Amino acid sequence: GAVVSQHPSRVICKSGTSVKIECRSLDFQATTMFWYRQFPKQSLMLMATSNEGSKATYEQGVEKDKFLINHASLTLSTLTVTSAHPEDSSFYICSAESGGATDTQYFGPGTRLTVL
Amino acid sequence: QKEVEQNSGPLSVPEGAIASLNCTYSDRGSQSFFWYRQYSGKSPELIMFIYSNGDKEDGRFTAQLNKASQYVSLLIRDSQPSDSATYLCAVNQAGTALIFGKGTTLSVSS
Numbered sequence: 001g002a003v004v005s006q007h008p009s010r011v012i013c014k015s016g017t018s019v020k021i022e023c024r025s026l027d028f029q030a031t032t033m034f035w036y037r038q039f040p041k042q043s044l045m046l047m048a049t050s051n052e053g054s055k056a057t058y059e060q061g062v063e064k065d066k067f068l069i070n071h072a073s074l075t076l077s078t079l080t081v082t083s084a085h086p087e088d089s090s091f092y093i094c095s096a097e098s099g100g101a102t103d104t105q106y107f108g109p110g111t112r113l114t115v116l
Numbered sequence: 117q118k119e120v121e122q123n124s125g126p127l128s129v130p131e132g133a134i135a136s137l138n139c140t141y142s143d144r145g146s147q148s149f150f151w152y153r154q155y156s157g158k159s160p161e162l163i164m165f166i167y168s169n170g171d172k173e174d175g176r177f178t179a180q181l182n183k184a185s186q187y188v189s190l191l192i193r194d195s196q197p198s199d200s201a202t203y204l205c206a207v208n209q210a211g212t213a214l215i216f217g218k219g220t221t222l223s224v225s226s
Contacts, residue, residue, distance in 0.1 A: 034213060043218040044160070044204070093159045095214075103148060105206075105214055110159040 003027050004096045006108035013084055014116055021079045021111045023094030029074035030096035034105065035067075038091045050077045084115045118143040122205050122217035131226045135192040139205030139217055142186070146207040149181055149188045150214065154202045163203075164190070195224045 003026040013019050023033055035047045048069050050056045056069035068080040077096075081088055091112050095105040119142045129135045137151075148167045152160035166172045166179040166188065178191040188207070192199055202221050206214040 044216050046213055046216075049213050091157075091159075103208060104150070104162065104165055106162060107152075107159040 004108040025096040033077040120217035125221040152204040
């Protein structure tokens with residue numbers, strides 16, 4: 001149980017285009033999902049916290065107009081990188097919280113974005 | 117600022133040895149403690165969580181928590197080359213986002 005999927009797993013796009021990444025909790029309902037970014041050989045950086053039916057909470061330094069997050073249901077959150085630029089190339093990972101006493105987070109497999 | 121500290125390593129151990137990974141955290145209000153394993157180019161995978169003082173064992177893995185010392189550790193017994201990865205310590209309070217350490221790289225040589 002506690003499986004989280006992400007789609008696509010890899011995307012290459014031209015500078016200036018927008019890219020949408022989906023994160024789904026497959027076998028549990030996740031009221032909270034998180035979006036992280038990880039550059040090579042660096043630690044995970046939390047970008048935003050997404051709660052179903054409400055606006056996402058962005059971490060300091062993360063542009064909310066550039067990284068649009070929609071948490072439309074208890075099993076789906078999307079991250080759209082708008083007008084992507086080469087510096088946005090990174091490994092984007094979502095996680096979903098299973099709730100309960102420990103609030104365990106389960107990670108999706110990640111999406112590797114390359115902006116040319 | 118809430119922080120989680122880990123030695124970046126690399127920690128090198130021979131196959132079959134015990135690997136000991138350590139983590140300290142600054143927020144005394146932390147309630148849940150997690151260890152994730154991350155292979156290069158992959159996303160983190162949950163290994164264990166612990167929220168009570170003491171030890172928690174799961175197969176070859178043992179998590180140890182000492183809230184008074186604000187210290188959590190992960191022991192890996194009978195280390196295998198496949199255990200070579202980066203191990204992330206994470207803590208949180210209920211309803212808040214996980215705070216991750218930068219990870220410790222473990223290398224198990226055969």
